[in-house]
Amino acid sequence: MEFMRRIEDASIFISEKSKKVDSSGIRKVFDLAQKIEDPINLSIGQPDFDVPNDIKKEAIKAIEMGFNKYTITQGIDPLREKLADFINKKKGTKYTKDDCLITSGVSGGIALFLMSILDEDDEIIIFDPYFVMYKHLTNLFGGKPVIIDTYPNFSLSDKKREIESKITEKTKAIVINSPSNPTGKVLSKEDIFTVYEIAKSNNLLVVSDEIYDEFVYDVEFFSIASIYPDGTVLLGGFSKTYAMTGWRVGYAFGPYAIIKEMIKLQQYTFVCAPSFAQYASIKALDYDMSEYIKSYKMKRDMVFEGLKDNFDIVKPEGAFYIFPSPKGISVSVEEFVNKCISEGVLIIPGNVFSERNTHFRLSFAASDKTIEKGIEKINKVYKMFH
Numbered sequence: 001m002e003f004m005r006r007i008e009d010a011s012i013f014i015s016e017k018s019k020k021v022d023s024s025g026i027r028k029v030f031d032l033a034q035k036i037e038d039p040i041n042l043s044i045g046q047p048d049f050d051v052p053n054d055i056k057k058e059a060i061k062a063i064e065m066g067f068n069k070y071t072i073t074q075g076i077d078p079l080r081e082k083l084a085d086f087i088n089k090k091k092g093t094k095y096t097k098d099d100c101l102i103t104s105g106v107s108g109g110i111a112l113f114l115m116s117i118l119d120e121d122d123e124i125i126i127f128d129p130y131f132v133m134y135k136h137l138t139n140l141f142g143g144k145p146v147i148i149d150t151y152p153n154f155s156l157s158d159k160k161r162e163i164e165s166k167i168t169e170k171t172k173a174i175v176i177n178s179p180s181n182p183t184g185k186v187l188s189k190e191d192i193f194t195v196y197e198i199a200k201s202n203n204l205l206v207v208s209d210e211i212y213d214e215f216v217y218d219v220e221f222f223s224i225a226s227i228y229p230d231g232t233v234l235l236g237g238f239s240k241t242y243a244m245t246g247w248r249v250g251y252a253f254g255p256y257a258i259i260k261e262m263i264k265l266q267q268y269t270f271v272c273a274p275s276f277a278q279y280a281s282i283k284a285l286d287y288d289m290s291e292y293i294k295s296y297k298m299k300r301d302m303v304f305e306g307l308k309d310n311f312d313i314v315k316p317e318g319a320f321y322i323f324p325s326p327k328g329i330s331v332s333v334e335e336f337v338n339k340c341i342s343e344g345v346l347i348i349p350g351n352v353f354s355e356r357n358t359h360f361r362l363s364f365a366a367s368d369k370t371i372e373k374g375i376e377k378i379n380k381v382y383k384m385f386h
């Protein structure tokens with residue numbers, strides 16, 4: 001009997017570490033959204049276009065050719081070879097295929113990296129606003145996220161003293177994400193050099209999540225991997241650029257000792273990235289996505305122009321998110337966001353990505369028509385509270 005009762009309440013088995021992972025912010029938006037018919041969805045973290053046909057055909061070909069079994073743990077040689085060339089040309093690095101691990105998306109890369117380096121209470125420096133996974137996975141693997149606020153401009157070059165003051169003997173790595181989810185901020189060369197100098201002089205690893213590196217608009221993208229190869233784990237992926245979020249292909253480049261450890265742990269967790277998708281990713285690297293990116297720059301302009309009068313915004317230079325804060329409203333941002341959602345516009349409250357709740361995230365990975373309707377409604381809600 002005792003046994004039966006325990007199984008009925010299976011939640012008693014959940015670990016404290018797992019309980020610490022909080023997804024309530026996003027869930028609340030999805031729950032509210034369920035009640036809305038035909039919402040204007042500006043909450044989505046993936047492109048609104050589909051995988052280009054040539055890349056789809058390559059995936060189908062791979063399946064039909066019988067390329068359906070496990071691949072080697074670190075990913076197929078031709079993909080790692082081509083990727084090393086591609087990244088070297090794009091980012092000025094000097095990688096070979098042996099510095100590379102193909103992961104199950106960048107999510108897989110983040111998890112393996114943290115598993116590889118974290119002992120109990122080891123510290124990871126994360127900049128706020130942050131991509132949620134960094135904080136939660138650090139907690140899950142027994143580490144401690146040390147969060148540094150980067151408001152209002154989200155740059156790092158002016159935060160050197162503060163970053164240094166947070167370093168202890170437990171600090172192992174600094175996480176950077178450029179272009180950023182949720183702000184669209186692209187770190188400048190000065191920002192990158194600031195992180196590099198701190199990391200180098202304190203013997204820290206840098207994990208650089210560059211998943212949005214193709215979505216860069218009017219500025220130059222600079223990767224820390226080009227100046228700090230021995231201390232950087234560069235993470236990137238195919239999810240966003242080629243709209244293949246469901247195919248689960250990402251990659252990690254970095255110092256051999258870390259990559260080797262990540263490969264070992266991949267063997268006992270993800271095993272390998274999906275075989276057919278690895279095969280199609282080789283083709284994807286030849287595919288010119290510049291027209292798609294151009295259209296996203298136009299969407300960025302449209303959203304920024306549409307919101308800038310009523311909201312404080314750092315104009316996004318990359319990714320497909322904007323992170324505005326309503327100017328002088330009479331209610332909390334939480335209430336503002338709830339009202340937008342009940343009016344049919346799905347956006348995500350800032351506290352999902354931050355210790356603050358002063359902003360919201362809007363994804364412009366949507367059709368122009370959806371963006372237009374969304375801007376109009378958000379400004380209408382603003383007027384109700386201003």
Ligand SMILES: Cc1ncc(COP(=O)(O)O)c(C=O)c1O
Pocket residue numbers: 045104105106107108131177180181209211237238239245249250
């Ligand atoms: C900053 C950032 N990193 C990593 C990921 C994970 O992407 P994936 O696992 O699909 O490669 C995302 C997805 O939203 C992201 O925004």
